[in-house]
Amino acid sequence: MKKKTIIEIFIFLLLLVFGLHSDAQEDHSKMNMGQASNKDEPRVTVDVPQDQQSKIGLKTTKAKKEKTLHTIRTVGTVTADQTKEAHVHTKINGWIEEIYADYVGKAVKKGQPLFDLYSPDLVSTQEEYISAKEQKSAGSDIAKVALERLKLWGVSQKETDRLVKTRKAKRSLSFDSPVDGFIVNKTAIRGMYINPEMELYHIADLSRIWIVVTLYESDIATISVGDDAELRLPYDLNKTFKGKISYIYPEIETETRTAKARIEIENKDQKLKPGMFVNVEVKKDLGEAVVIPDDSVIDTGTRRIVFVKTSQSRFEPREIKVGPRVGNSFIVLSGLKDQEEVVSSAHFLIDAESKLQAALRKGESQPAGHQGHGK
Known part of the structure; x- marks a missing residue:
């Protein structure tokens, strides 16, 4: 004093x-x-x-x-759109006999085979279906239940259609990708014994991605969902990407007094990849x-x-x-x-x-x- x-x-x-x-x-x-x-x-x-x-x-x-015009400058992190991700597990025990999606980064389409699985339960259920169909009307309910069981286990539509048409059991059946995207993580290996607890693939569609940005507490009141945002890569400031704020997270981080907001942006050319940092500007007409x-x-x-x-x-x-x-x-x-x-x-x-x-x-x-x- x-x-x-x-x-x-x-x-x-x-x-x-x-x-x-x-x-x-x-x-x-x-x-x-x-x-x-x-x-x-x-x-x-x-x-x-x-x-x-x-x-x-x-x-x-x-x-x-x-x-x-209020301009907020901050940084963000590129992440996959969580609504377009899939974690692939099986619902049955067995052994992987063939791998089609064989490396991280590979592009896959929905319905494309990822791997072939051998399981005694799959073989016996196919044979159960064939036997029931041979009994004609008397075995129709059993055949229907056997076919439904294969579908519940995640056997692809192509495999069940083949079984109905040929009435021949296969040693191993293929399991397909549930979404379009890229393989972000892979643990599946040919010959490996698997069970339902094991994640075999993590697949993400990167054609539309999220940018999660950090905002000071004082900035939250000035922005709203739908506001325009411009993004630039730190190493290429001449290239801009445009998106919109799609969500403002409800909680404040008590230690830093900051909040998070999410920007959605089209990424057809795949230039933005999960984990990248970007510079972000949000402009608000006041x-x-x-x-x-x-x-x-x-x-x-x-x-x-x-x-x-x-x-x-x-x-x-x-x-x-x-x-x-x-x-x-x-x-x-x-x-x-x-x-x-x-x-x-x-x-x-x-x-x-x-x-x-x-x-x-x-x-x-x-x-x-x-x-x-x-x-």
């Missing part, structure tokens, strides 16, 4: 050198910020003669009403609003203060409420009107003078007995 007081006294003396002063006889009712919160030091109006303003580098700017440069705002930690020019040489402190940052400016929600003039440089000097004058007046207004109390 002593250090802070010394610094402010130094600034005050500097202001006196330049001739900065305030009207010490002004009525207390004109001290616009004299009733500030206990957490903030009070401020009073400050007079700066015109010939001294340039000496301390004092400049002003006007609040302007204009169209505002309509017309009053804006001021961010360097004209004094942030006390609990309030935002600007010094408004009320005459050629007088400046009054005023509390304002600000919205999101747009470029190098703040949107003003309340406390300042269009075309009002505020200090945009050297305002820390004005602020220091204002607070010191308020402190001096407070000391002068105290009774002598109070000033000596406790000594």
Whole structure:
């Protein structure tokens, strides 16, 4: 606290050198910020003669009403669309006798064979179906149940159609890919014994992918589902990808005070791959609003203060409420009107003078007995 007081006294003396002063006889009712919160030091109006303003580098700017575009810049991670992924398991024990989808990264189509499986249960069920069909009408229900059992075990439609047509059992039957996509992970090996607990393939369709982005808590209120987003690869900033925000995750990470949002984007050429990092821009049209440069705002930690020019040489402190940052400016929600003039440089000097004058007046207004109390 002593250090802070010394610094402010130094600034005050500097202001006196330049001739900065305030009207010490002004009525207390004109001290616009004299009733500030206990957490903030009070401020009073400050007079700066015109010939001294340039000496301390004092400049002003006007609040302007204009169209505002809020741009959020962040990074995202490419992930597969979870609605277009498949984890392949069997529903029966057996041995893999042939592999068709034989390496990670291979493209597969829905209905394309992945592997052939030998299982005694598959063979016996085929024979059960054939035997029942030979009994004609008497075995029709048994044949139907046997065929349905094969389908429930995941045997492909081609295999069951072949069985119905030929009435011949095969040693091993093929199992097909349930989706279009690429093999992301593979554990299936020719000759391996498998059971339903084992994941044999992870297949993902990458023709449309997700970008999961990190947002600061303050940005969440300004974006919504459907907003446009532009993406660029860090190593190729000239190439842009366009997508839309499709989902905003409901939870906040307490340690970082950030949230996640999801962008969906077409990826027909497969240039974006899971695990990649991308630079993301989300632009939001906020309509017309009053804006001021961010360097004209004094942030006390609990309030935002600007010094408004009320005459050629007088400046009054005023509390304002600000919205999101747009470029190098703040949107003003309340406390300042269009075309009002505020200090945009050297305002820390004005602020220091204002607070010191308020402190001096407070000391002068105290009774002598109070000033000596406790000594």
